[in-house]
Amino acid sequence: MAGTAKRSGVELLKETSRFLRGGLAEELASGGSQVTEDGYNLLKFHGSYEQFDRDTATALKQRGEEKEYSFMVRVRMPGGRLTAAQYLALDALADRYANGTLRITTRQGIQFHGVVKSDLKPAIAAINATLLTTLAACGDVVRNVMSTPAPVRDAVHARLEADARLLSERLLPQSRAYHQIFLDEAPGEDADAEPLYGTTYLPRKFKIALATPQDNSVDVLANDLALIALFEGGTLLGYNVALGGGLGMTHNRADTYPRLATLVGFVGPDDLLRVAEAVIRLQRDAGNRGDRRRARLKYVMDDRGLAWVQRELASYFGAPLAPPRPMPALQVPDLLGWHEQGDGRVWLGLPVPSGRIADADGVRLRSALAELVGRYGADPVMTAQQDVLLTNLDPADRQPIKALLRDHGVALAEVLTPLARWALACPALPTCGLALTEAERVRAPIVAALETALTRHGLAQERISLRITGCPNGCARSYAGDIGLVGRVPGAYAIYVGGDFAGTRLSFKLLERVKQADLGAVFDPLFAAFAAERREGEAFGAFCDRLGAEGLLARLPEARSAA
Ligand code: SRM
Ligand code: SF4
Secondary structure (H helix, E strand, C coil), rough: CCCCCCCCCHHHHHHHCCCCCCCHHHHHHHCCCCHHHHHHHHHHHCCCEECCCCHHHHHHCCCCCCCCCEEEEECHHHHECCCCHHHHHHHHHHHHCCCEEECCCCCCCCCEEECCCCHHHHHHHHHHCCCEEEECCCCCCCCCECCCCCCCCCCHHHHHHHHHHHHHHHHHCCCCHHHHCCCCCCCCCCCCCCCCCCCCCCCCEECCCEECCCCCCCCCHHHHEEEEEEEEECCEEEEEEECCCCCCCCCCCCCCCEEEEEEEEEEHHHHHEEEEEHHHHHHHCCCCCCCHHCCCHHHHHHCHHHHHHHHHHHHHCCCEEEECCCCCCCCCCCCCEEEEEECCCCEEEEEHHHHHHCCCCCCHHHHEEEEEEEEHCCCCCCCCCCCCCEEECCCCHHHHHHHHHCCCCCCHHHCCHHHHHEEEECCCCCCCCCCCCCCCCHHHHHHHHHHHHHHCCCCCCCCCCCEEEEEEEEEECCCCEEEEEEEEEEEEEEEECCCCCCCCCEEEEEEEEHHHHHHHHHHHHHHHHHHHHCCCCCCCHHHHHHHHHHHHHCCCHHHHHHC
């Protein structure tokens, strides 16, 4: 079990890093475009990944030249909330230090790509100057805490936002390493810096999200710790607690798999932080520190069993958790378009394809957003769908806002099909070192191919979630929607279907390897069967779940050989 396995190299690094310091300060001060392997692994805890441009790497290698190294920097923002001033400051940094784009992540964060090594420290310092941080945006710690993004001005939403902030702040690493390395705080050592995490932090990343049954737009069950708030008349009764969600898997390793969190209990409103700390301690002590591919809480859940986990959790928490309370089925509301906030103001949910805020291909989205945020003081909220909600708008400004967006070539949600509205894609190539295929850069043609097939069968307005990832890690939660396309080998995807829109049922693999160019042709007969055979009100994912792989393949005879 966890304690007896040989520990991985990253474990030894963490332990000897003097609470995340290692030689990072010296490495950043030295020249060159890269950091060492130890520097690479420690840098994650500070919110950055070293990457290289995979588009140019082969040609450069052939010429005997160095790859184009740069860094991804991830900003942590609980519940995706930013003030208008913070957004404008980040927007300015995209030009000063990065590749001129900002990217909304599937966990409501913002990433910069293309930061060169010599700019890393000033870029991170500049982010901190906006009262945001990159600390623990990556690494074996609690990541950005997600929460329902809807900017509804009522007690329910205010409480969720406050609780997401509370968890995010209280579960940050306590070491001063980050402040000393990036913010010029006077150097010094922490004697015992991490009362919660300890010297080796967690075995792996740890994800927390808060949702309500009425708004699961964060895919709460994909998290290690899923907290589902139950309210009565605006008063928080408490949280149903579910453990062990996580979607990453490794091809050809059957002992790795996506998993949705399992309900384990219920806690009152004042026990939120205490239960989160108890779960973190449990995973800290029981998680696998020998094999990083099996180190998430989900494997503790399955290896040890629910009864063991509940007993253990009770001892960390100080008492057994109350049984989970009955709750309505989880739902995902549509937050795009215009909505009343409840305080006389409105928000506008704007689709951002793959979350990439850029001025490109005749669409000046980045300029439009900066102008809207600046002119109308709209505090933006990032969603787990990689979209942005512009909040606190005056209803009287709708027309000029629409005109501004039109002038910048930005499409409003209302002109998109539901498929385009709900499609997610991870960054994949050229920045992600783990990508096997394209994702973000082929989102548009894939959406178009599937839209054509849907239209042919009268399904253009059908609400279907499509999630594309360049590898099996599932960063766009490809196993938790109606359709998942998972990069398998260059140019080809495994097709997953049968999940549900609300994120409560995982999908299954239908086909192992389908070329991108063939996706439309493969989905066409599936959509035809769905249109002809669906039951009243049945969604595409539910239809696929009902028929199962065999039933679907029977409607797709030529695809059998590929399965
Ligand atoms: Fe992710 C690794 C991007 C959400 C599961 N993820 C990566 C890295 C850092 C690649 C790497 O390790 O070298 C990617 C950087 C690419 C780039 O160029 O920017 C990356 N993940 C992303 C983002 C940006 C995708 C996006 O389209 O927005 C998301 C950043 C969220 C954030 O703000 O923190 C992102 N990643 C997710 C999610 C979705 C979620 O959490 O809701 C998952 C699935 C849930 C889960 O954690 O299981 C996810 N990412 C992974 C994994 C698989 C982990 C596992 O347990 O096996 C990896 C690989 C790893 O950790 O070894 C990974
Ligand atoms: Fe990279 Fe794979 Fe995550 Fe996509 S799913 S960002 S390819 S790790």
